[in-house]
Amino acid sequence: MTDPQDTQVRPAETNGQNPNIDSAAPKHPAPDAPADGGAGEPPAKKTKIDEPSTANGNDDHNRRKGIAPVKPEYIVTSKSRTVTAAQDDAAEASRHEEREGEKDQKKGKKNKGQNKNRSFGKSVDEKGLCWSRVHYPEFAHPECPFGPSCRFEHDLRTYLKNYKREDLKNELNGMCPVYEARGKCHSGWKCRFVGSHSTERETEDGRKELVLLEDEERKKNVQRLVPYASEDGTVNAVTTEDKIALSKRQYQTVRAEEYAKYIDQVSKELDAVNKRGYGEGEEAQGNDGQAKEEKEENRARYIEPPFLPSEKRRIYFGPETPVLAPLTTQGNLPFRRLCTELGAQATYSEMAMSMPLVQGSKSEWALLKAHESEMLPPTISPSDNVVQGYDHSKDFKFGAQIAANKPWQALKATEVLAKFTPNLRVIDLNCGCPIDLVFREGAGSALLDSPSKLEKIIRGMNAISGEIPITAKIRMGTKDGAPNALKNIERLVHGGYGSTVFDLGPPGTAALTLHGRSRQQRYTKQADWGYISECSALIKRLNEKTDSLTDTIREPDERKLPNGGRVYFLGNGDCYSHEHYNDHINNAGVDSVMVARGALIKPWIFEEIQAGQYIDKSASERLAHIEKFVKYGLEAWGSDERGVGTTRRFLLEWLNFTHRYVPIGLLEYLPPNIQDRPPVWRGRNDLETLLGSPNAKDWLKIT
Incomplete structure (x- = not known):
């Protein structure tokens, strides 16, 4: 039951609460608006959140920056909870840190530290059941091809006991949960809930036989949201045969290899032009007739690309399409499914590395699996600003994100993605990952310092990807105080010097997302939405420039224009409430906002954005979300011992973020700031206190 104290709180009902956003947002005057923050209405007038507020009769002289304003009656101690930026980095880094640790073990490096001798159990049965027995009745099963040499158990009752x-x-x-949802459990006798779908029956010869149950009625009632979904409700599942073919290099990426050769040839031609002096002072040196002839000769030597970008599917981003960011480790299928159910209109896979994809890595291809609910079009009300030619019925919610450090790697990965997972909304290139392991390899945010390489990668991906649009996610730059996103954005939208010399057209970026931090900054400071606003204005000018070109006699080739000539721009960083979201849309001028840690801490932020109001979830409602995640996890990873362990592991990692949520009803001021760290507080009931505990032992209790 819902606790009577846990009620839904609207901005108009908060007693003197200040509905301000954090000071990192751009300071633009906003007209007055109703307090309910309704869609399509101007936002409420805001003042600085750190200024004293006397609206409730109490001066706010004791408010400390960086500390969540919890009401005094809920604070139990003066100690503060601290969460370091390194823990936030774990949202992007943990899989890659594990991979680095595996490399160290292979090299023979010794474990260091006081806990080096600790051992951890594995989520496996003491002795496994032979696959020839897993899905069959006790007496009616096929013979094991390995016979007595098989190392697994063959006696069903001995295994169960x-x-x-x-x-x-x-x-x-x-x-x-799998049997309940699908009418059949694919884990068979290994399921940790096997008692709910098995029974003992008497055979004709009087023996007692254990059999698995199937609910035919439930199987008939399973509704396929998309016709190409598999039996377990997933899409983009690559077959084992295809992965083996990739690992054995039996699948040839002909288009990628041919285009990679073309990129090298264009680079050599451009170098030749630069050596002749046709750089930035080209026009000044072109006064000489001979120089002009040489310039024309160089252009005549240019060879047409082997593949032009095909007519891409058009995409749309708008205020009604909040986006869930690609989150390594925690952006798994069950979590994305939960966020989609709560209102996320676009999702991305976890960042996949290009080379493992090309090599058929099972773990990397698993990241591309999506739930059928992510294959539905976004729930939007397209207006006049929708790009011309956009077909809503052919749109998806789910896109893939990849990382690469060389053009040929990105091209090969794009070709195999287009071949084996055609049901993708976009293929997004990660140009913002700050993790050392990725950065040292020249991928992620390292591409920001190599604009020529970055343009080559985007241009090549656009030519190889077939109908799938290409997008990119970037950061402000690699170092604090030296942002270069403006230059990179201009190059990704219109192309560099080479595109002008050889008339290549734009690289083909359909949408850009900017995280308002540098690589060096990580998560230590607030996102710079002022800089995001500058970049948004640049995108708008570049789009207008493209529109003006299309009105001239010499219209550009539509096969070279991304998304019909319009590049969408999304902002990312510190969005933690619908007020932040609306302010960024109205004042920063972005088309939409990508939500990352805000969704990890409270996935119902998408509900708040849709409703235009704060939602004070009760402890029981939050626990219901956790239970739903567990059910989705068991459906995705299996309900056997291994699947239960995997689900619990990802649940614990998610609880590392959810415990930071401070219920709206406990705060003195709104909106909450994602960078604020709460003092130790008690909830309105025991369950709420438990859900807010930073102690990992309490997370184990919840699981």
Whole structure:
């Protein structure tokens, strides 16, 4: 039941609460608006949040910057909870840190530290059940091809009694979520809830036989949201045969290899032009007739690209399409499915590395799996600003993000993605990952310092990807105080010097996302939405320039124009409420906002954006979201011992973020700031206190 104290709070109902946004947002005057923040209405007038407020009769002289303004009656100690930027980096880095640790073990490096001798258990049965028995009745099963040499158990009752852990009878009401949703459990006898879909029957010869149950009625009622979804409701699942073919180099990326050769040839031609002196002073040196002839000769030597970008599917980003950012480790299928259900209109896979994809890595291709709910078009009300030719019925919510440090790697990865996972909204190039392992390899944010390489990668991906549009996610730059996003954006939209010399057209970026921090900054400071606003204005001018060109006699080739000539621009950083979202749309001028840590801490932020108001979720409602994540996890990873362990692992990683949420009803001032760290507080009931605990042992209790 919902606690009576846990109620929905609207801005108009908060007693003297200040509805300000953080000071990092651009300071633009905004007209007055109703307090409910309704869609299509101007936002409420705002003042600095750090100034004293006397609206409730109490001076706010004691408010400290960086500390969440929890009401005094809920504070239990003067100690403060601190969460370091390194823990925020874990949202992007943990898989790659694990990979680095695996490399160290292979090289024979010794473990260091006082806990080097600790051992951790694995989520596996003491002795596994042979696959020839997993899905069959006790007496009606095929023979094991390995015979007596098989190392797995063949006696079903012995396995259930001695080697398999007992059923989870107190969790999820003892009902297998896979069986409940699909009418059949694919884990068979290995399921930790097998008692809910198995029974013992008497055979004709009087023996007692254990059999698995299937609910035909439930199987009939399973609704496929998209016709190409698999039996378990997923899409983009690459077959084992295809992954083996990639690993054995049996699948040839002919288009990527041919275009990579073309890129090298263009670079050599451009170098030749530069050596002749046709750089930035080209026009001044072109006064001489001979120089002009040589310039024309160089252009005549230019060879047409082997592939022109095809007619891409058009995409749309607008105020009604909040986006869930690509989140390494935590941006898994169950979490994306939960966020989609709560209102996210676009999602991305976890960042996948290009070379493992090309090599058929099972773990990397698993990142591209999506739930069928992510294959539906965004729920939008297209207006006049929708790009011409946009077909809403052919749009998806789910896109893939990849990272690469060389053009040929990105081209090969793009070709295999277009071949094996055609149901993608976009393929996004990661140009913002700050993690050392990725940066040292020249991928992620390292591409920001190599604009020529970055343009080559985007241009090549655009030519190879077929109908799938190409987008990019960048940061302000690599170093504090030296942002270069403006230069990179101009190059990604219109192209560099080479595109002018050889008339290549724009690189083909359909949308750009800017995270308002540098690589060096990580998460230590607030996102610079003032700089994002400058970049948004630049994008608008470049789009207008493209529109003016299309009105001239010499119209550009539509096959070279991304998204019909319009590049969408998204902002990213510190969005933690609908007020932040609306302010960024109205004042920063972005088409939409990408939400990252804000969604990890409270995934119902998308509900708040849709409703235009704060939603004070009760502890029981928040626990229901956790339970739903667990069900989705068991459906995705299986309900056997391994699947339960995987689900629990990702749940614990998610709880590392959810415990930072301070309920709206406990705050003195709104909006909440994602950078504020709360003092130790108690909730309005025991469950709320438990959900807000920073102690990992309490997270184990929740799981």
